[in-house]
Amino acid sequence: MSQLKKVERDVKYNADKFNQTFMEADSLIEQERDADKKRIKIKKTTDYEDDNNNMMDDLGINMKNLFFKILEILADRESPIPYIMENSKRQFVFAIMIISIGGLLMFFSNLMISS
Numbered sequence: 001m002s003q004l005k006k007v008e009r010d011v012k013y014n015a016d017k018f019n020q021t022f023m024e025a026d027s028l029i030e031q032e033r034d035a036d037k038k039r040i041k042i043k044k045t046t047d048y049e050d051d052n053n054n055m056m057d058d059l060g061i062n063m064k065n066l067f068f069k070i071l072e073i074l075a076d077r078e079s080p081i082p083y084i085m086e087n088s089k090r091q092f093v094f095a096i097m098i099i100s101i102g103g104l105l106m107f108f109s110n111l112m113i114s115s
Contacts, residue, residue, distance in 0.1 A: 062093045063100075 031098075073080040084094045 059093065059096065062089070063097050066090060066093050067097065 032100065070080045073083055084090050
């Protein structure tokens with residue numbers, strides 16, 4: 001004989017009670033989902049205000065603004081390094097800009113060599 005526990009079973013099948021337990025479980029799940037949605041909504045609004053999380057959305061615009069600001073600083077015969085290093089956001093955008101320019105130069109040099 002096996003050592004398994006005998007499971008007590010309800011011999012009388014009651015469909016109403018069966019459905020009621022599932023409906024209670026569904027209502028608990030819906031309450032948890034609503035609470036999660038509220039938390040996510042709050043988190044999204046706070047994350048949007050943070051510059052580090054919003055950085056990737058405006059990368060092209062920030063790159064354009066930084067490029068023209070650097071040109072203005074260079075036109076005044078000043079060093080743009082303090083302006084770039086002032087903020088981590090500017091450092092990131094400047095690094096992406098340098099990488100993009102380097103990639104374009106490499107692409108054009110390969111085109112010129114192959115033709």
